[in-house]
Amino acid sequence: MAKVLIIGTGAREHSLAKTFLTSKHVDTVIVAPGNDGMIELGIQTASVAVDDLPGLVALAKKEEIDLTFVGSEEPLVLGVVDAFQQAGLRIFGPNKAAAQLEGSKTFTKKILQLAQAPTAAYHTVSSLTDAEKIVAGKQFPLVFKLDGLAAGKGVSIIKTRPEAAEKLTDIYSKNPAESLLIEDFMSGIEFSMFTLVGSHGQIVNLPAAQDHKRRFDADKGPNTGGMGAYSPMLQLPDSVLQETTDKIILPTIRAMAANQTPFVGVLYSGLMLTQAGVKVVEFNVRFGDPETQVILPQLTSDFYELISDLLAGKTTQAAWQDQDVYLGVDIAAPGYPEDVQPGFPTPLPADLPDGFEIDYAAVRKSGQQFLSTGGRVATIVVHAATMLAAQEKIYKYLDQAHLKLTYRHDIGYQLADFQKNFSRQH
Known part of the structure; x- marks a missing residue:
């Protein structure tokens, strides 16, 4: 029977663990780090953080894990798949280079252009001055997207010019070189x-x-x-x-x-x-x-x-x-x-x-x-x-x-x- 490791903490990982346990091939699922609510018949947790790549590799070796499934985005962007593959461990997820598809909005737009896949028109800026120039020539609403990982919360819909000015001031006061995508708003x-x-x-x-x-x-x-x-x-x-x-x-x-x-x-x-x-x-x-x-x-x-x-x-x-x-x-x-x-x-x-x-x-x-x-x-x-x-x-x-x-x-x-x-x- 197989042992599965799931990397992540939340409800998504709990659902993944339960789904793997329905397999006739699987008798043990370990979630790292997981949470106390997951601990039930067949599901275990291990207190290894999602960004502790050496610790996760060591856990998979110690527990003789047959398959690792990555739930959350942070370890993927950090290169957990590369680390597991280098250790000869079987893991499902994109490597660090491919994980840029989530880790960088600018990389995503490059791939979309290469794929000729339909998406909103956009500009990438990295200063308050450039952002203000782009916004000055735009109709509202607009969409602002922070370029890196933001746990699903890095997107703002901007409805008015004063709101845009306030949001840009807030963004660039925290980081004057913040990489920001300014997109046309899509409805549907x-x-x-x-x-x-x-x-x-x-x-x-x-x-x-x-x-x-x-x-x-x-x-x-x-x-x-x-x-x-x-x-x-x-x-x-x-x-x-x-x-x-x-x-x-x-x-x-x-x-x-x-x-x-x-x-x-x-x-x-x-x-x-x-x-x-x-x-x-x-x-x-x-x-x-x-x-x-x-x-x-x-x-x-x-x-x-x-x-x-x-x-x-x-x-x-x-x-x-x-x-x-x-x-x-x-x-x-x-x-x-x-x-x-x-x-x-x-x-x-x-x-x-x-x-x-x-x-x-x-x-x-x-x-x-x-x-x-x-x-x-x-x-x-x-x-x-x-x-x-x-x-x-x-x-x-x-x-x-x-x-x-x-x-x-x-x-x-x-x-x-x-x-x-x-x-x-x-």
Whole structure:
């Protein structure tokens, strides 16, 4: 039987661990560093930080790990895949050069140009003066993107000229040479596609998902790491998903190879369905959180076999459920994202109704309970035949649970509206 190591701390990694444990080949999963909420039958944690590359290599050797899967972006950008490969260890993810696809927005735009993949018009600047010149000739809204890693929170939508002036002053007072992308604003339906890419360029697309970045209901408030997600996106026709594969995903993988930075791992395409077709908002090089928590439970085939086949260069495919909608709602500290206080009681798996899943992001065990240790604390996941049924199920529980943690009350509203309108017309 195989042992799997997952690198990361949060709900995404908890979902990955549970998915690997469903494989007939896997009997042990270790998450480094993980959190106390993950410790259950078959899942262990190891207190090695995600940026401690020598420590992670040593852990994999000591535990005789058969496969390592990287959950979070930081170790990928630091070169954890290179370190494992040099040690002769099997690992799924892009190497340091390929991880620039997330680590540098400027690198991403270069690859998009090479791939001739559709995206927003943009300028890269690295001084306040240059930024002000570009903004002076632009219509609003605009999008500002910090060039490096920002844990999903480095993007600002700027609606007015005074807001732009204030934001630029703030950015360049902190770092006068900050690399910033200034992009034209795109409007449309935003969605996420995750593609598993093998060592010979083979691909397996996962069901599309939609994240909810804004902190409050009706998409108000500051951007967050994600307040919830749902999948599949039944309102997207198959033709849109095929267009995404043909015009964006495959050309990007070919462009990465042509650039001498071949890609293996999870390609996360942040996309916008505009009136002119699908366009790229961003790329990431790992699974998204909270999308993972609503996508992986839909898998009906063997995840360990799938990843092993991709690494071995074999052509392979995955099987997914097609009956239900999966809905995940994140529960968070009340002050999140600005003022995060720890220590809030968090539901235990035994507290949840039948058919509910909980993936823990930031908890510690205290006696017989879990207490929160961060901003986003856990993702609670349900599934049902329709989005309205899934919403009723999850919010009935949450509203009656009297949690001191907070959450959005409208996750999945886009699909709920679509299904309501569809049923009215038929």
